[in-house]
Amino acid sequence: MSNSKIKTALARVLLFISVLISLFCYAVSPLGYQMSVFAGGMPDEIPEENLKNAKELWDILIKNGFSEAAAAGVLGNADQESMFTPIFEGDDHQGLFQMSSDQVANCINWCKGQNPPLEPESVKGQTLFLIASTWEYDFSSFGTYQGLDAFKKMKDVVMATGEFCACYERAVGGGEVYAGNNREYQDLRKREKFAQAFYKLYTGSEPSSSDDDDADSSKDGKKNGLLDGSAVSLMSVKGAKLLDEGYFSSFSGLNEEALCLPSSFDLPLKDLTELSSWKKNIKYAEDDRSLRYPRAVVMIVGILVTIYSILLYIAYQFDRINNFIELDALGILTFGKLRISPDDRKSTFNDKHQERKVVVHRDIIIVCLVGVTIGVLLISGKIFEVVVYLMLKIQEVFSKH
Numbered sequence: 001m002s003n004s005k006i007k008t009a010l011a012r013v014l015l016f017i018s019v020l021i022s023l024f025c026y027a028v029s030p031l032g033y034q035m036s037v038f039a040g041g042m043p044d045e046i047p048e049e050n051l052k053n054a055k056e057l058w059d060i061l062i063k064n065g066f067s068e069a070a071a072a073g074v075l076g077n078a079d080q081e082s083m084f085t086p087i088f089e090g091d092d093h094q095g096l097f098q099m100s101s102d103q104v105a106n107c108i109n110w111c112k113g114q115n116p117p118l119e120p121e122s123v124k125g126q127t128l129f130l131i132a133s134t135w136e137y138d139f140s141s142f143g144t145y146q147g148l149d150a151f152k153k154m155k156d157v158v159m160a161t162g163e164f165c166a167c168y169e170r171a172v173g174g175g176e177v178y179a180g181n182n183r184e185y186q187d188l189r190k191r192e193k194f195a196q197a198f199y200k201l202y203t204g205s206e207p208s209s210s211d212d213d214d215a216d217s218s219k220d221g222k223k224n225g226l227l228d229g230s231a232v233s234l235m236s237v238k239g240a241k242l243l244d245e246g247y248f249s250s251f252s253g254l255n256e257e258a259l260c261l262p263s264s265f266d267l268p269l270k271d272l273t274e275l276s277s278w279k280k281n282i283k284y285a286e287d288d289r290s291l292r293y294p295r296a297v298v299m300i301v302g303i304l305v306t307i308y309s310i311l312l313y314i315a316y317q318f319d320r321i322n323n324f325i326e327l328d329a330l331g332i333l334t335f336g337k338l339r340i341s342p343d344d345r346k347s348t349f350n351d352k353h354q355e356r357k358v359v360v361h362r363d364i365i366i367v368c369l370v371g372v373t374i375g376v377l378l379i380s381g382k383i384f385e386v387v388v389y390l391m392l393k394i395q396e397v398f399s400k401h
Contacts, residue, residue: 040080040187040194043201053084056123057096058202064131066152068203073160076195077169080187086123096126097168102392106133135168142167144180157207161195162188295381302378308333309371316340316364330359338364 043051054075061071078084078096086096094104104120110133111118111125118125136148143163145151151167154160162178165171165185174186199207315329319340322329331339341347341360348354349363359367377383 040083040190042194042197046079046083050084053086053096053123054079054198055202057084057127058198060124060127064128067154067160068199069157069207070152070154070160070164072157072195072199072202072207073154073162073164075198076157076161076191076193077164079194079198080191081169084123086121086126088121095121096123097130099126099130102389103134105396130168138167139163142170155208157195157199158192161192165191298378298381298383302375302380304375305378306372306375309368309375312371313364313368316359316361320344330364331356 043054046054057075057078058071061074062068066074081098082096084096088094088104093100095107099107107126107129108120110129111120118128120126120129131148135151139148139151140146143151143166145154145163151160151163154163159180162180162185165188166178166181166183169185171186173184174188175184176186176188177184178188196207312330312333315333318329319327328339331337336356338357338359341358344360346358347360347363348358349360351357374383377386
């Protein structure tokens with residue numbers, strides 16, 4: 001066996017493994033799902049028709065119970081995503097909030113099913129669809145404040161902008177951090193600037209900040225009768241004097257009043273984040289009890305399928321250069337179903353009448369890539385998304401008939 005053939009076989013093996021590693025890293029990395037977004041402008045920079053759409057969106061949100069700050073946060077994101085253009089154009093990420101193609105199809109069906117029907121390519125149709133069918137899940141699953149109702153009550157424009165971007169748009173990357181979850185999102189500062197501008201345009205006032213809200217909470221606490229350290233010290237001194245003088249019966253202490261306990265909306269952002277993390281950890285722990293073993297089994301199967309596919313390719317290359325020992329590695333791994341072509345030209349891989357098929361390099365590449373793809377889908381868990389997608393498509397086809 002010449003050295004050139006050995007080097008060629010080794011180079012093929014290394015190239016094949018490199019491609020597989022790249023495929024696996026792309027499948028499991030969040031970078032594979034990033035999408036660059038580009039649009040947006042200040043209220044005095046966008047066309048008049050788009051500004052009308054912005055006002056319509058603001059009115060719809062306010063009418064549906066969103067606070068002014070939350071509505072402004074939604075507008076800041078819609079401005080950056082589409083500059084308030086509700087038209088469905090392109091293959092993916094379309095409309096007012098750059099919906100995925102699946103959401104666009106669902107939006108069209110939902111709008112047609114309303115009484116009276118709504119226009120899918122409109123601000124009203126798309127916004128009401130998302131409120132009714134999507135945003136509750138998004139804010140409950142990805143939000144710092146846990147739920148759409150909590151988002152509706154937000155009072156800080158900047159935080160509301162980041163919360164909407166993190167929960168619905170999920171435009172990850174870009175290096176600009178949202179304080180609610182300490183993750184980076186694309187053009188977050190621009191979204192915040194747009195949101196503040198629209199808040200000022202439609203309310204006539206400057207948006208308040210979290211620091212202002214914390215200061216107000218502190219003042220409210222003093223008004224509600226919470227005592228500071230000096231008051232407690234003064235009472236301790238007076239109490240001690242009364243005890244020394246024997247006035248046990250006349251020591252009345254404090255006139256207790258009902259305490260106004262804070263709600264979750266009065267807590268600082270740091271405490272809200274920690275509470276949200278605890279809640280998610282408890283939920284995940286409960287879910288894992290029933291799903292831990294099935295997930296482990298699926299991952300193990302995926303790992304075995306991937307390793308088996310790689311070994312098939314290595315066995316093919318080994319049989320191609322092996323002239324020293326009587327060993328059919330590919331036949332052993334495939335239980336006698338496959339063997340290499342003597343001249344790497346003749347192939348019976350597609351011949352259904354052949355029990356033991358002869359394969360060339362192209363055939364084994366196809367077999368291995370299919371196996372590795374299935375393995376990666378099982379390991380990363382994407383196989384479940386594929387199954388759900390196919391089920392929805394099948395259901396959609398049958399619902400039309």
